[in-house]
Amino acid sequence: MRGQGERGTRWSAAVTCLVALALGTTLLSGCIGATAREDFTRAMAERSGGVSGLLVTRALDAVGERLGTDNPSMRSVHVDGGSRTVTMEVVDPRDPSKLDTYAFHDATLEDPQPILVTGSTSVERDTFRVQEVPVLSSMGGVVRVALGKLGIEDALVRRITVRRGTEGVRVSVEASSARSAGTATFDADGKLLDARRS
Amino acid sequence: MSGLQAFGPKARAVTIVGALVVLVGSMALFTLLFTLIWPGEARYVAELRCDDAHPEAVVVQDTQQTSDGTSTDFTVYCVSPDGDAIDQGWAPSFLALWALHTAAAGVLVALGLVRRRARRRRRLAQA
Numbered sequence: 082m083r084g085q086g087e088r089g090t091r092w093s094a095a096v097t098c099l100v101a102l103a104l105g106t107t108l109l110s111g112c113i114g115a116t117a118r119e120d121f122t123r124a125m126a127e128r129s130g131g132v133s134g135l136l137v138t139r140a141l142d143a144v145g146e147r148l149g150t151d152n153p154s155m156r157s158v159h160v161d162g163g164s165r166t167v168t169m170e171v172v173d174p175r176d177p178s179k180l181d182t183y184a185f186h187d188a189t190l191e192d193p194q195p196i197l198v199t200g201s202t203s204v205e206r207d208t209f210r211v212q213e214v215p216v217l218s219s220m221g222g223v224v225r226v227a228l229g230k231l232g233i234e235d236a237l238v239r240r241i242t243v244r245r246g247t248e249g250v251r252v253s254v255e256a257s258s259a260r261s262a263g264t265a266t267f268d269a270d271g272k273l274l275d276a277r278r279s
Numbered sequence: 280m281s282g283l284q285a286f287g288p289k290a291r292a293v294t295i296v297g298a299l300v301v302l303v304g305s306m307a308l309f310t311l312l313f314t315l316i317w318p319g320e321a322r323y324v325a326e327l328r329c330d331d332a333h334p335e336a337v338v339v340q341d342t343q344q345t346s347d348g349t350s351t352d353f354t355v356y357c358v359s360p361d362g363d364a365i366d367q368g369w370a371p372s373f374l375a376l377w378a379l380h381t382a383a384a385g386v387l388v389a390l391g392l393v394r395r396r397a398r399r400r401r402r403l404a405q406a
Contacts, residue, residue: 114319115340115353121364129362135332136363188365221361 130228130256131162131237134221140167140185141211147183147190148174152212156180156204160220160241170196172208180204209250209269216252216271217243227254227265230276234258302388306381314376318353321372324379329357333365 116124125133137160145151154172161168166186171193173179181193198204211217220241228236236256243252250269256262263278314320318338325336334357341352355372356364 113317114322115338118339118341121337121339121356125358125362125364127362128360133359133361133363135359135361139363 126237129221129238130224131239132160132165132220132224132241134219134224136160136165136185137167137220137241138218139188140169140190141217143185143190144169144171144183145211150174152210154208154210156208156244158217158241158243160238162238162240172204178204207245209245214243214250214269216267216269219271220252223252223267223271224254226271226273227267227276228256230265230273231256231263231278233261233263233278236261236263302384303381306384307377309384310373310377310380313380314353314373315351321353321355321369321376324375325355325357325367325372327375328367328371329365333357333359333363335359336367337364 137158141153141158145153148171153174154177156170156172158170159168160166164186166184169183169185170180171183173181178198180196180198182196183193184191216223224238224241228238233256235258237258238254238256239262240255241252242255243250245251251274252267252269252271254265254267256265261278263276265276266274268274318340321338322336325338326334329336337356337358339354339356341354343350343352353369355367355369357367358364
């Protein structure tokens, strides 16, 4: 009889715990230790000014891995600060006359999309090797310098473009806030060439 | 003779397997309910999977209004000091927590059994 009584007490204790847990779940659901999506997005943007340098590094690594090379050839790299998407125009290593667009978003490299190459396009003249452009591995620093030099309050990076111009590879960082906008330009080594508010 | 010793080896094996199934199953339910109260617990197991460039784990909550009421999803991200975030999903952290809770409960049950057996032995020795 005593054993049955003890067992009954244990069962009622277990049921009480379960009811308390269920009640706690209902009342406190998601309260402790989770960050709301909006707060998370805002916090990440505040840390980096909208674009993290590691995003570019991961995108370039993903393309290199897909193509089986650590030094792919590219015509341009575009980073969209809003969608955190890196779009790269990449030379096909099996046929250097062909270009493909690769988009990297949310840790995923999408399938390549072919680019129309016309007679007036010189793929060889317009492209650069990733390792020829050291600034690509330190984009976080470039973003910090650009935001500092532009001096726009609450600015976020809207777009970064890396492209070969007449004087070599140039990186332009476009940033804006609700009230002001500007562009900073860097060379392939990450040296600031120009920063002006528009 | 008492407890499991009163049965044959087959019955004993069935009882032990049954107890394990109950333990693992009940810990699944416990983990499910507990992570709804304290989803932040997943951070501690997720950080073990984060790489050096993204050392901090953050649990992000998405709440949506559906026709059935409110639905809440959790996602774990490993984030870098400059705001790069890698999606780790929720399932790996949940499975790790489930395993951790089950192991902890298993240790507690084992300690309880050892204590009970020791008490019974003492009682038999006194008798």
